[in-house]
Amino acid sequence: MDIFIQQVVSGLATGGIYASVALALVMIYQATDVVNFAQGEMAMFATYICWSLLNAGLPYWVAFLSTLGIAFIGGVVIERVVIRPVENAPILSIVIVTLGLLVIFNSLAGWIWTYVQKPFPSPFPSSPFRAGEIILGAHDLGQINVTLFVLLCIYLFFRFTPLGLAMRAAAQNPVSSRLCGIRVGWMLALGWGLAAVFGAVAGMMVAPNLTLEPNLMGGVQIYAFAAATLGGFTSPGGAVLGGFIVGVVENLVGTYVSFIGTELKFTVALAMIIVVLLVKPSGLFGSTVVKRV
Amino acid sequence: MSALLEVQDLEAFYGRTKALHGVSFSMAAGGITTILGANGAGKTTTLRAISRMVRTVGSIRFEGQPLEARATEDVVQFGIAHAPEGRGTFVQLTVEENLKLGAWGRRERGDLAADFERVFGYFPVLRERRRQMAGTLSGGEQQMLCVARALMLRPRLLLLDEPSLGLAPMVVREIFRILRTVNQAGVTILLVEQNAALALDLADHVFLLETGRIVLEGPSDVLRRDDAIRRAYLGY
Numbered sequence: 028m029d030i031f032i033q034q035v036v037s038g039l040a041t042g043g044i045y046a047s048v049a050l051a052l053v054m055i056y057q058a059t060d061v062v063n064f065a066q067g068e069m070a071m072f073a074t075y076i077c078w079s080l081l082n083a084g085l086p087y088w089v090a091f092l093s094t095l096g097i098a099f100i101g102g103v104v105i106e107r108v109v110i111r112p113v114e115n116a117p118i119l120s121i122v123i124v125t126l127g128l129l130v131i132f133n134s135l136a137g138w139i140w141t142y143v144q145k146p147f148p149s150p151f152p153s154s155p156f157r158a159g160e161i162i163l164g165a166h167d168l169g170q171i172n173v174t175l176f177v178l179l180c181i182y183l184f185f186r187f188t189p190l191g192l193a194m195r196a197a198a199q200n201p202v203s204s205r206l207c208g209i210r211v212g213w214m215l216a217l218g219w220g221l222a223a224v225f226g227a228v229a230g231m232m233v234a235p236n237l238t239l240e241p242n243l244m245g246g247v248q249i250y251a252f253a254a255a256t257l258g259g260f261t262s263p264g265g266a267v268l269g270g271f272i273v274g275v276v277e278n279l280v281g282t283y284v285s286f287i288g289t290e291l292k293f294t295v296a297l298a299m300i301i302v303v304l305l306v307k308p309s310g311l312f313g314s315t316v317v318k319r320v
Numbered sequence: 321m322s323a324l325l326e327v328q329d330l331e332a333f334y335g336r337t338k339a340l341h342g343v344s345f346s347m348a349a350g351g352i353t354t355i356l357g358a359n360g361a362g363k364t365t366t367l368r369a370i371s372r373m374v375r376t377v378g379s380i381r382f383e384g385q386p387l388e389a390r391a392t393e394d395v396v397q398f399g400i401a402h403a404p405e406g407r408g409t410f411v412q413l414t415v416e417e418n419l420k421l422g423a424w425g426r427r428e429r430g431d432l433a434a435d436f437e438r439v440f441g442y443f444p445v446l447r448e449r450r451r452q453m454a455g456t457l458s459g460g461e462q463q464m465l466c467v468a469r470a471l472m473l474r475p476r477l478l479l480l481d482e483p484s485l486g487l488a489p490m491v492v493r494e495i496f497r498i499l500r501t502v503n504q505a506g507v508t509i510l511l512v513e514q515n516a517a518l519a520l521d522l523a524d525h526v527f528l529l530e531t532g533r534i535v536l537e538g539p540s541d542v543l544r545r546d547d548a549i550r551r552a553y554l555g556y
Contacts, residue, residue: 189420196410196421203408206371207469208396208425 029160034278040167041236041250042274043174047229048244048251049258049266050178051222056260058198058218059110061121065128067248069105070226072132073098074234074243075140077227078147087150091231095224102223106216136241147234170232177228178267181221194218246293250277253296256303259313269311273299322384324349324508325370325477330378332362332369332532339365341532342378347510347525349476352503354511354519354540356553357529363512364405366529367479370510371395371402382477396425401475405482407466411455415446418454418465422472432472439468442498460491467495471502478502480511484518496522516553520544 048066055063073094080090109128113121151169155162185191197204197214204211230244237243254273258265273296281292303310323346332340340362347353355363368374372392380387382398395402401422410418419439423432440447443464449457454465463483470478480499484492496518503509513519520526526543528536536543543549 189424192413192417192420193424196413196417199412200408200410202373203404203410204421205373205392206396206402206404206408207421208393208473209421210393 030282031279032161033163034282035275036163036171037167038275038278039271040164040170040274041233041278042254042271043171044229044233044247044270045250045254045273046267046270047174047177047225047232048247049254049270050181050263051225051229052251052255053258053260053263053266054218054222054225056255057263058194058215059114059121060118061110061125062260063128063222064122064125064248065132066222066226067244067251068129068132068136069098069102069223070230070247071241071244072136073101073223073227074147074230074239075136077231078140078145078234078239081148087148091150094227094231098223098227099220102220103216105223106219110219111212111216133241140241142241145239147231147239149235166235173228173232177225181225190217249293250274250296253299255310256300257310259310261314262310262312265310265312323347323381324383325510326379326381327366327370328379328381330366330369330376330380332365333375333377334365339374339532340369340376343529343532343534345527345534345537347477347508349508350503350506351525352499352509352511352523353525353527354513354523355527355529356513356516356519356549359514360531361529362532363529364481365532367402367404367481367510367512370400370479393425396473397427399426399473399476400479401470401473401477402479403466403470403481403483405485407462409454409457409462409465411453413454414451415454415457415465416450418469419446419450419472422469426473428474435472435474439471442471442501443468460487460495463487463491463495464498467498467502471507475507477508477510480509482512482514484513484515492518516549520554 048070051066052063055061076097077090077094080093081087085093105128109124110121113124149166149169151165154165156165156168185195193209194214194217196207197209197211198218201211229247233247234243250273251270254269255266257272258267258269277292277295280287280295281289287295326346328344330340330343331338343362343366355366357363365374369376370380370387372387372390372395376388382400385398387395387398410421419436420432423435445461446465446468449461454462457465467480467483483495499509499522511519511523520540520543523540526538526540527534528549536546536549
């Protein structure tokens, strides 16, 4: 039982990472119908920036918040400079552009910071948290809190602020939004900025467990795809829940199904994607989008 | 008297296809003008040209200011509200959120409470449904929401594209009754309609559009007696 609870909590911790990246994917997908394959690499790049700021001597949370700011600006600039010119291109062209971004960020990180693994600090105490027989990692708990806090902020932003409302409107119905005077192009750019922020949070939270290297987010991105597929690419809440489910399932299966262990955990995510696409392609909470052609 | 809206030699293009072939007209402030015409005559395109949603050549002036170089997002700032073809409902947002978006582009910000009261006064059913998703409304209610959303801008000029389309006659009469009230409150209306009988009743001035050209214009009570109009559009 103790092991079970420990595994669930650590599953929730990594699940929060997947949830953040999945939310970033879903946000961009809803606004632009594009899956951003570079989401994970953008997050990795942001994490390196944080690492550099820390090396320059900044205190952790100052570096953390500065990185979020830089990630936001970076996301906006990428949308304006790289995505905007291909906005009306066929969907496949845009997908190729995001794949190109993936390769560029990966190589750029390797070129600037080399491929040598770097330790990345956790802002949380290293001594584990004990409750009776159950031992929980302090970083895991801190990570869950940070993720939940970010998710809460973003929910409040979209639900209750005029700008959040305008962003939702621009994603749903660009033509009507323009007629209301909403600058749809900028709303999409803001969406990319926010998505980059979620990614950066995920990267900085996951890096202490994995050590920092240019392929930091490769696995996370796959799990995030599984999460978004499971919850539904049309449902932000579903994607978040999907993230936590994938995290927990991944951990429990790795612990209790002996032949899977740690080596085949990855396969579980891919199997989940396939099963969801076969059984309920719109995901648990997604709605089937009917497009008139 | 200077015109509120003045359109001169307007040509509009979809890709390389020309949809308007030199349309010129002007509208005084305060009235209701309607553009009649068959499917594909260019009625919707004329409204879309004013809202800068199609590529055009020619001049469009609102209170003397040129609109041609403006983006769609900027046209609302002149006080021009466009209730588009197909209603343009934000189906996954609540009625209240739809209305808030209608006020997004207006110059004077400030309290929306008075505006909500005003549009709920016109359309009481929207008050009952204010927390409901707009996609769950009936067609008539969505058309009301569309007009209400446009009114949230406190517009000087209201562009209406086929508000009667697909609605039951009773609902249509209700909406047209309210449009008259809205007009009496000082909003100039440019109405595009296929239902000529209804439009002629409401409007004081009429333009008849045929394949991208204005072929006839005049006060509606004169045109109602015109033989060509009667045969082609009123059916008696």
